Amino acid sequence: MAPIIRIQNLNKFYGSKHVLKNISIDIEPGQVIGYIGPNGAGKSTTVKILVGLLSDFTGDVFVKGIDIRKNPLAVKSLIGFVPEMAELYDVLTPNEFLSLMGSLYSLSQEVVAERAGRMLDAFGMGGNMDQRMDTFSKGMKQKVLITSGLLHNPEIIILDEPLSGLDANSVIIVKELIDKMAKSGKTIFYCSHMMDVVEKVSDRIILIDEGKVVADGSFEELRQLQDKDSLEAIFAGLTSTQSMHDASDKLMNAFD
Amino acid sequence: MNFIDQFFLWLVLLPTAVYRKLNVDLNQLKAVLTAKLTMDNRRPASFGGRNRGKEKKEISKATLSTMAGALFMGLIMLYTFGVGVDMVTKLSLYLSMFIFMICITLITDFTSVLIDVRDNLIILPKPISDVTFVTARLLHITIRTTMVVLPMTLPGCITAAIMQGPAIILPFILIILLMTLLGIFFINAIYILILKITTPVKFQSVIGSIQIGFVILMMAAYQLLPRMMQSSTFAKASITDIPFMQFYPPFWFADACLLLSGKGFSPESMMSLVLSIIIPLLSIWLVVRVFAPSFNRKLGMITGGTSEQSAPVKRLEGSRKISLLERLAGLLTKPGAEYAGFIFAGRMMGRSRDFKMKVYPAIGYIVVFGFMMFFQSHSFSAALPGSSKLTTPLLMIIYISSMLISSAMLQLPYTDKFKASWLFFVTPISKPGLVISGAVKCVMTLFFVPLALALIVLGLVLQGPSILPNILLGCLNVLVIGSIIAYIMVKQLPFSTAQEGAAGGSTFIRSMLLLILPGAFGLVQYLLSGFQWVILLLLLITAVIPWLVFDEIKKRDWNQLKQ
Numbered sequence: 001m002a003p004i005i006r007i008q009n010l011n012k013f014y015g016s017k018h019v020l021k022n023i024s025i026d027i028e029p030g031q032v033i034g035y036i037g038p039n040g041a042g043k044s045t046t047v048k049i050l051v052g053l054l055s056d057f058t059g060d061v062f063v064k065g066i067d068i069r070k071n072p073l074a075v076k077s078l079i080g081f082v083p084e085m086a087e088l089y090d091v092l093t094p095n096e097f098l099s100l101m102g103s104l105y106s107l108s109q110e111v112v113a114e115r116a117g118r119m120l121d122a123f124g125m126g127g128n129m130d131q132r133m134d135t136f137s138k139g140m141k142q143k144v145l146i147t148s149g150l151l152h153n154p155e156i157i158i159l160d161e162p163l164s165g166l167d168a169n170s171v172i173i174v175k176e177l178i179d180k181m182a183k184s185g186k187t188i189f190y191c192s193h194m195m196d197v198v199e200k201v202s203d204r205i206i207l208i209d210e211g212k213v214v215a216d217g218s219f220e221e222l223r224q225l226q227d228k229d230s231l232e233a234i235f236a237g238l239t240s241t242q243s244m245h246d247a248s249d250k251l252m253n254a255f256d
Numbered sequence: 257m258n259f260i261d262q263f264f265l266w267l268v269l270l271p272t273a274v275y276r277k278l279n280v281d282l283n284q285l286k287a288v289l290t291a292k293l294t295m296d297n298r299r300p301a302s303f304g305g306r307n308r309g310k311e312k313k314e315i316s317k318a319t320l321s322t323m324a325g326a327l328f329m330g331l332i333m334l335y336t337f338g339v340g341v342d343m344v345t346k347l348s349l350y351l352s353m354f355i356f357m358i359c360i361t362l363i364t365d366f367t368s369v370l371i372d373v374r375d376n377l378i379i380l381p382k383p384i385s386d387v388t389f390v391t392a393r394l395l396h397i398t399i400r401t402t403m404v405v406l407p408m409t410l411p412g413c414i415t416a417a418i419m420q421g422p423a424i425i426l427p428f429i430l431i432i433l434l435m436t437l438l439g440i441f442f443i444n445a446i447y448i449l450i451l452k453i454t455t456p457v458k459f460q461s462v463i464g465s466i467q468i469g470f471v472i473l474m475m476a477a478y479q480l481l482p483r484m485m486q487s488s489t490f491a492k493a494s495i496t497d498i499p500f501m502q503f504y505p506p507f508w509f510a511d512a513c514l515l516l517s518g519k520g521f522s523p524e525s526m527m528s529l530v531l532s533i534i535i536p537l538l539s540i541w542l543v544v545r546v547f548a549p550s551f552n553r554k555l556g557m558i559t560g561g562t563s564e565q566s567a568p569v570k571r572l573e574g575s576r577k578i579s580l581l582e583r584l585a586g587l588l589t590k591p592g593a594e595y596a597g598f599i600f601a602g603r604m605m606g607r608s609r610d611f612k613m614k615v616y617p618a619i620g621y622i623v624v625f626g627f628m629m630f631f632q633s634h635s636f637s638a639a640l641p642g643s644s645k646l647t648t649p650l651l652m653i654i655y656i657s658s659m660l661i662s663s664a665m666l667q668l669p670y671t672d673k674f675k676a677s678w679l680f681f682v683t684p685i686s687k688p689g690l691v692i693s694g695a696v697k698c699v700m701t702l703f704f705v706p707l708a709l710a711l712i713v714l715g716l717v718l719q720g721p722s723i724l725p726n727i728l729l730g731c732l733n734v735l736v737i738g739s740i741i742a743y744i745m746v747k748q749l750p751f752s753t754a755q756e757g758a759a760g761g762s763t764f765i766r767s768m769l770l771l772i773l774p775g776a777f778g779l780v781q782y783l784l785s786g787f788q789w790v791i792l793l794l795l796l797i798t799a800v801i802p803w804l805v806f807d808e809i810k811k812r813d814w815n816q817l818k819q
Contacts, residue, residue, distance in 0.1 A: 051682045076684040083682075087675040089600075089751065091607035096599075103596035104683035109582075132607075148679070 002065065004029040004156065004187050005050070010059035012045055019045050020057070021211040029155075032178060032188040034202030036195070036231075038239050042211045043191050044084070047160055050189065051081045063156065077105065080154035082145050084161045084191075090133040094120060094144045097133065098151060105152040112151065119147045123170065138165030146174065157181065158189045163197060175201055199231040209239045261293045264399040278544055281388045288379065288392040293399065327407040329357060337415050342494045343519070346419075347510030348501075350412055351435060355506060358439040361404055363617065366397055390544055397440055405436050420517060427516030431509045434536045438505070441539035448547040469620075508532045584701055589694050593685045594810070597694025601668065601750045602702060608751065614667045618660045622707070626653045646719050647726050647785055650711055654730040655778035657707050661738040662745075662770040664699045669748035670755045677752035688749055689812030695750035696742040696809065704734060725791045726781070732798040733777045739805035741770060746809075747818035 003026035012020040020042045027033055037043050048054045049061060052072045061068040063075045089097065095116065102112030120126055123143040133141055142165045149157060159178075163171050178188055178201050192198050198205060199219050207215040207222075215222055215238055219231060226234045236244065268289075275282055336349035379389060409432050416424050454462045501507045502524065511528035515521060585598040605611055629649040685691060708731040715723040784790050 053678070053681050073684040073686055076682060079682070081682045083678055087673065087678065089604065089671075089673055089676045092603055096603055100596050100600050101679060101683065103591075103599070104593060104679065104685060106592050106684070 001028055003027055003062075004064055005189070006060070006062040007046075008060040008062075010046070010049065010057060010061065012042075012049065012054070012057040019211050020049075022059075023208070023211070023213055025206060025213065025216070027187060027189070029187050030182055030185050032182045032190060032201055032203045034198035034205040035189060035191045035208070036193070036198055036205065036235065037208040041208045041239075043208065044160070046208070047081075047158055047189075047191055051079055051158055052076050077152070078155050080149040080152065080157045082149035082157070082159045082162050084164070088133055088141055088144065090136070090141070093130050093132055094125065094147075095129045097144060098148055101148045101151055107152055115151055116147060119150065120144070123147070123173070139167055139170060142166055143170065154186075156187045156189065158191075160191045161193070162190075163192070163194065171197075195231040195235060205231070207235065207238055214238050260403070261296075261399070264402065265289055265293060268395045268399060275391065278391065279385065279387050280391045281385060284384050284388050285392050285395070288384075288389070289396055289399075292392070292396045296400070323403060323407045326404045327410065330408040330411040333357075333408075334411055334415055337412075337419065340494060342496075343420060343514055344496060344507070344510050345494050347416070347513060348504070348507045351431070351506035351509050354409065354412070354432070355435055355439055357408065358401065358405065358436060359443060360617070362397070362401065362439060362443045366400060387544055394440060394444065394540075394543070398437070401436055401440060405432060420514075420519065424513065424517035427513045430516070431513040431532065434532055435506075435509055437536040438539060441536065441543050444543050445539065445547065448543070502527070505531075505535070508535075585694070585698075588697050588701065590690075593687075593690035594694035594697075597691035597750060598698045599694075600691075601695035601698040604671070604751050605664070605668075605698070605702065608671055608673075610671055610755070611664075611667055611751075615660070615664045618663045622653070622657050622660055625656050629653050646715065647723055648782065650715055650723070650727060651730045651778060651781060651785070654708070654711060654727070654734055655774040656771075657704060658734045658737050658774040659771055660703050661699060661734065662741045662773075664703050665696065665738070665742050665746050666770075668695060668699065668746055668750050669753040671751040671753070672755075674752055674754045677749055680749050680752065687810060687812060688814055688817055689810045691749055692742075692746055692812060693806055693810045696739070696746060697806070699742075700735060700738050704731075704738065708734075725788060725795060726785050729781060729791050729795050729798060730778075732795065732802075733781065734774065735802045736798055736805075737773050737777060739802045739809070741773070743805050743809055747812075747816070749817070 005025070005027040007023055007025045010020050010023040011018070023042075023046065035043055035046070045054065049057055049068075050063075052068060052075060055069060055072070063078055066074050066078075068075045092100070095113075098116040099109060099112050102109065102116075117126065117129065120129060120143070123146075125140060125143055128136070128140065133144065136144075142162070146159075146162055149159070162174060166174065175197065178190070182188055182203070188201075190198065190202060202219065204218055205215070205222060206213060215225075215234070217225070222231070222234050223229070226237055228234045228237055265286075269282070269286060272282060275285065333350060333353045336353060337346045339349055340346050375389075409428075413425060413428050413432075416428055450462060508528040508531045511525045512532040515525040515529050581599060581602045585595050585602070589595045589598045605615075629652050680688065680691060712724070712727055712731070715727045781791075781794075784794070
C-alpha cells in the first residue's frame with residue numbers, strides 16, 4: 001500500500017539552529033502513530049510542517065501523493081488538526097467557532113450545524129453550544145477544539161496533546177474514538193508526553209530526540225529491543241544522558 | 257529596552273527619597289518596570305518563530321508613527337495661540353486641549369497598561385505591596401505617556417518661547433509635566449472609583465461603556481470650546497473676564513507658568529502656582545495611599561471571577577435561526593473564506609474588549625460632531641451657490657465618519673488572542689485576501705452603512721431629492737477612502753496579530769493622521785458641490801472604484817501578508 005504520509009530527508013533550521021535532521025518517515029493509512037520525544041526534540045516543528053504552518057524546510061513531504069509545498073491547500077483539506085494549548089477566539093460560542101471553521105473548509109452551514117451539534121452532544125456539551133467560550137474550562141475548550149479538527153471528516157488527524165485538561169470520562173471517549181477512527185481507515189498522528197496513553201493507543205511509536213528519529217516500531221518491538229517494561233522506561237533509556245535521580249537530586253541541591 | 261526607555265527608567269527612579277517615604281520597595285519597583293518596558297517593545301513571535309533570533313533593539317515603526325501623529329496634533333493645537341488678547345487666555349486654551357488629548361489617549365490606548373490582567377497571575381501572587389505595585393503601574397504609564405507628550409508639546413513650547421522669550425521654556429516643561437501627572441491620576445482615580453462601585457466581574461464590560469460615555473462627554477466639551485472662541489467677542493476677550501475661572505485647572509497651570517517665567521505677578525497667580533503643584537501631588541498621594549490597596553484586591557478578582565460560569569441551556573431543536581449578520585454576509589460576500597471573514601470580523605468586533613476600547617470612542621466623536629454640525633448648520637451661509645445650506649454640514653459628517661472606518665481598520669488585525677489565528681493557517685484558504693476582504697466589507701457595513709442610510713433619509717426629509725447626488729457621492733467617496741486605507745493598512749488577517757506593545761498602540765492618534773485623506777476628498781467635493789452634472793458624473797466613476805480595490809485586496813497572497 002502506498003504511504004499516506006511520506007516524509008523524506010526533512011531538514012529544518014531556525015536561523016542557524018538545526019532542529020530537524022534528515023527525518024524520513026513513511027506512514028500507512030489506518031495507522032495510529034505515537035510521536036514522542038523530549039522537550040525541544042522537534043515534535044512541534046514536524047507537526048507544523050505537516051499541517052502547513054511552516055513551509056521553509058528542505059526535503060520532501062507528500063500527503064496522499066501530494067507535495068505539500070506544491071499544493072498546500074489540497075493537503076490542508078485532507079488533514080484535521082487539534083493544536084496543543086487551547087488557543088481559541090473565546091468570545092465566540094462553540095456554534096460560531098465551528099461554523100467559522102466549517103466555512104474555511106468549505107462546508108455548508110447546514111452540514112456544520114448538524115455535525116457540530118451531534119459531536120458536542122456526544123461530548124455532553126450540547127447545552128453549551130450558544131455560550132461564549134470565555135467562561136469554559138480548559139477541558140470544555142479542548143472538546144470544542146477536537147470537534148473542530150474532526151468537523152470536515154478528514155482522512156488524516158493530527159492530534160497534539162489532545163487529552164490535556166480533559167476529565168477521566170472524556171479521556172476514555174477520545175481514546176476509544178481514536179481506535180474507531182483508525183479501524184475505519186483514518187490515519188492518526190498522535191503527539192504526546194503522556195507515555196501511558198501513547199503506549200495504549202498507538203500501533204507504531206516514533207521517538208525523536210535532537211531532531212533525529214531514535215526509535216521507530218510497535219510498542220512490542222521497542223520493548224524487546226530495549227528490554228524495558230514500559231514506554232516511560234524506553235523513553236528514558238533512549239533520550240536521557242543522565243539519570244533522572246541525579247537530576248532531581250541536583251534540583252534539591254540547588255537550595256544549598 | 258531601547259535607549260529611550262533606559263533613559264526614562266533612570267529618570268523616574270531618581271527620587272528615591274520620595275519612594276521610600278511612600279513605603280515603596282525600590283528593588284521590586286525597578287524589577288517590575290524593567291520587565292514591563294522590555295515587554296512593551298517586544299512582539300511575541302508569530303507562528304513558526306519567524307522572529308526568533310532577531311532581537312529588536314531599535315524603536316518600532318509604530319512608536320515612530322504614534323510620535324509623528326502626536327507631533328501633528330501638537331501643530332494643530334497651535335491655533336489656540338491665535339485666540340484671546342492675553343497670554344493667559346492663549347495658554348489656558350492650549351493647556352485645555354493638551355489635557356484633553358492626554359486623557360483621551362490614556363483612555364483609548366493605555367487602558368491595557370493600567371489594567372493588565374496578566375498581572376493577576378504573575379505579579380499579584382508575589383509578596384509585593386500594593387503601594388509598590390501601583391507606583392510601578394503609574395510610572396510605567398507615565399513613561400509611555402511621555403513618549404506622546406514630548407512631540408505633542410514641542411511645537412507649543414517653541415511658539416510660547418517665540419512669543420514670550422526663552423524664559424518660559426522651563427516653566428512650560430514643568431507645567432506640562434504636572435498636567436500629564438494630573439491626567440494620569442485623574443483617569444486612574446476614575447477607574448478605581450468604577451471598581452469600587454461595580455463588581456470586579458462586571459468591571460470589564462462596564463469599563464468599556466463608561467469609556468465611551470466619558471469620551472463622548474470630553475468630545476462635547478472639546479467641541480464647545482472652539483465654538484466659544486469663534487464668537488467675535490471672545491476672540492478679543494481675556495479668560496480672566498470669565499467668572500469662576502479660578503476653578504478651571506488649565507487656567508491655574510497657565511497662570512502659574514507665566515508667573516514662573518517672570519510675567520504677571522499677583523496674589524491670584526501665586527494661588528494658581530500653589531494649586532498647580534499641590535493638586536497633582538495630592539492626587540498622587542490619594543491614588544497611591546488611599547485608593548491603591550482596595551484596587552489591587554479587586555483587580556485580582558477580575559480574572560478570578562470566572563465562577564459565574566453560565567449553566568448549560570437546553571438546546572432548541574428545529575430550524576436554525578439565521579442572524580442579520582449572516583444575511584448581510586450572504587448578500588455581500590462569496591461563500592467560503594470571504595463569507596467566513598465577514599461573519600468572523602462582525603462577531604469579534606462586537607465582542608473583543610480590545611477592539612471596542614480602541615474603536616468605539618470614535619463613535620462618540622462622530623455623534624457629538626454630528627450634533628454640533630447639525631445645530632450649527634445655519635452658520636454655513638458660506639455654502640457655495642447652487643448647493644443647499646444643508647449639503648455642507650451633512651457632507652462634513654459623512655467625511656468625518658471615515659475616521660471611524662479607519663480606526664476600525666487599523667485595529668482590525670490586532671487582538672490579545674492572536675495565537676488563536678492558527679485556524680486560518682491550517683485550513684485550506686487559497687488566498688488570505690478573501691478573509692481580509694470579507695472582514696473589511698464587514699467594517700464598512702457595520703461602521704458606515706447605518707450612518708449613511710440615516711443621513712440619506714435625513715437629507716431627503718429636510719431637503720428633498722435634490723440633495724441626493726451630493727450625499728451619495730460623499731458616501732461613495734468614504735467607501736473609496738475606506739477601501740484604499742484597507743488596501744494600504746490592512747495587511748494581516750483579522751484578529752491575528754499581537755498589538756505592537758503599549759509602545760506603539762495609539763490607534764486614535766494614528767487614525768487622526770489618516771483624516772488627511774477624507775479631508776482632501778471632502779474639499780474637492782465641497783468646491784464642486786454646486787455643479788450637479790459634475791457630481792452625477794463623478795458618482796458614476798466613483799461607484800466602480802471600491803470594487804476594483806476589493807478585487808485587489810482579494811488577490812492578496814500568503815507571501816504578501818505582513819509578518
